[in-house]
Amino acid sequence: MNNEFTDMLEAYFLSNKNSGEAQRLYSTRFPERQVPDRRKFSRLEENLRLYGAFKKPKKINREFNENVELNILLSVEENPKTSAREIAETLNSSKDTVQKVLNKHKYHPYIAQKVHHLNANDPGRRIEFSINFLNHTEADPLFYTKIIWSDECTFNNNRTYNRSIHRLNVWCGVFYNQLLGLFFIEGTLNQERYHELLTGHIDNFLDNLPLQQLNNIYFQQDGAAPHNARINVDWLNARFREKWIGTNSPFRWSSSVTGPFSP
Known part of the structure; x- marks a missing residue:
């Protein structure tokens, strides 16, 4: 994917930053590839200048994530017999998120047996x-x-x-x-x-x-x-x-x- 982004940027600069011309040049050079939307050429340059990456990084709310993680661990501490599904429903979170937190802290599921x-x-x-x-x-x-x-x-x-x-x-x-x-x-x-x-x-x-x-x-x-x-x-x-x-x-x-x- 990064190779394709690089080729798109090259076509963009060769076309003097004209997105329409860059799109036509890219389709001529790489007829086997899907032609991207013309707005994507200028957006690639903008992302590189602002974020140093082809894609705008996702905003991560660390405080929120840490609170979710803490609440998941507290749920297990209060009720060791609970399940990942029950925790997810109680905290309005996804089961995958709960499972990742439990795996991170080395909690493993078990079935109680008499x-x-x-x-x-x-x-x-x-x-x-x-x-x-x-x-x-x-x-x-x-x-x-x-x-x-x-x-x-x-x-x-x-x-x-x-x-x-x-x-x-x-x-x-x-x-x-x-x-x-x-x-x-x-x-x-x-x-x-x-x-x-x-x-x-x-x-x-x-x-x-x-x-x-x-x-x-x-x-x-x-x-x-x-x-x-x-x-x-x-x-x-x-x-x-x-x-x-x-x-x-x-x-x-x-x-x-x-x-x-x-x-």
Whole structure:
């Protein structure tokens, strides 16, 4: 582009600064190029005299830019979980501007994830569970196929982990090559709703197993509070005797509780 500007200036001066003549001379010399507007020839000379450049530099309001940058950083400081889109909308700025400021100060986007909080006795429980599981596996290499592994997840419709308007729990179990569920539980998962799942869906599944499988089956659950309610522990003891894995079972699960959660 600078080469073209130089050629335009040369044509302008050779034409004694007559823009119309400069335009015709330029089109004759460079027929393969697009012919610029005649006013652009005189403007190039004016820009060089005033600004020392072919183009007039853009006016930069440094005070404004510094204020925008400061407000973006303050927004992140006040709410680290905010997004570039939310900051842009709040400050009436562009998302690209927000992203450039965040990149400049080495802020990186992340997605918050739930992780299990470790209690003081959890490391010992994990070692105990691992040793117990290995001992059972040495005695029976197919031990893992005789366990109903289970877990549940909570979903809500306001993109947060609590105080949701609508909550739905999804429970699923895996037994060897069979899938139990998905079973859906509306509302908060409490001891009564979990008991209904055990005495309904799990009981029905167990009643349809061959007797040989039923006598050797184990049931696993994690340390969620509803799992440890007396009504559910009593049912598990009666249904599986000592063959269940959980917080308060002879075969103790590797952690005492599920939560609280930390991002």
